[in-house]
Amino acid sequence: MDQIVKNIVEGLSATSSNELIIFIVSVLPVLELRGGILAAGMLNVDMVRAFFICLTGTLLPIPFILLFARQILNWLRNTRFVKLVHRLENKAEQKIKSIEKYKTFGLFVFVAVPLPGTGAWTGALIAALIGMRFRHAMLSIAAGTLTAGIIMCFISYGVLGKVWQL
Numbered sequence: 001m002d003q004i005v006k007n008i009v010e011g012l013s014a015t016s017s018n019e020l021i022i023f024i025v026s027v028l029p030v031l032e033l034r035g036g037i038l039a040a041g042m043l044n045v046d047m048v049r050a051f052f053i054c055l056t057g058t059l060l061p062i063p064f065i066l067l068f069a070r071q072i073l074n075w076l077r078n079t080r081f082v083k084l085v086h087r088l089e090n091k092a093e094q095k096i097k098s099i100e101k102y103k104t105f106g107l108f109v110f111v112a113v114p115l116p117g118t119g120a121w122t123g124a125l126i127a128a129l130i131g132m133r134f135r136h137a138m139l140s141i142a143a144g145t146l147t148a149g150i151i152m153c154f155i156s157y158g159v160l161g162k163v164w165q166l
Contacts, residue, residue: 001116005031005038018043019053026057029121033058033145034114037152051149058145062124066137069128083126091117092126099126105136105139111144114152120145 005025012021022045024034033054040050048059076085099106111123127137 001030002034002038006042009042010026013043018045019049022050022053023057027060029117032119033149034119034152036115037149037156041156047153051153055145055149058120058149059142062120062141063134063138065121065124066128066134069125088125092122092129094128096126096127096130099123100130103132107137107140108144108147111141112147112151114148114155119146119148119160 008025008028008031009021012024016024018040021043022036022040025031025039026033028035036054036057037050040047040054045053073085073088076082099110102109107123107127110118110126111120123141123144124137126139
């Protein structure tokens, strides 16, 4: 992930502001808030400012995913992207069991843990596939993203290192 973020930062730094770069990285699937925080660290952007930009960028597409994921996947099944749909559904199916068992809390934990393959986009796709109510899914994903952002800021900005020195 670091190399992808670094390439995006380098590619956009000549033409875009630091804040816009962070926002763009945060909106992208897979990178999301975690990648945005990494980009902010690379660009020496203030942690609090970066946190809110990344949080906004990551949460912006989530309502659309929750509302339209099923319809888009159904439509894609009738196109040449049918293999992509099967891959996405298989990936989601692997993670659905743990989330389905604990519902909103399970979704929160899934999104909050900053590991590869977890995050707001995947959480929203899973919530849409299991038919979770929009409000519950949105609150769980927002809280999980907020928690992941705090964890990433502690890691990326070295706050944990400063805490241990006290």
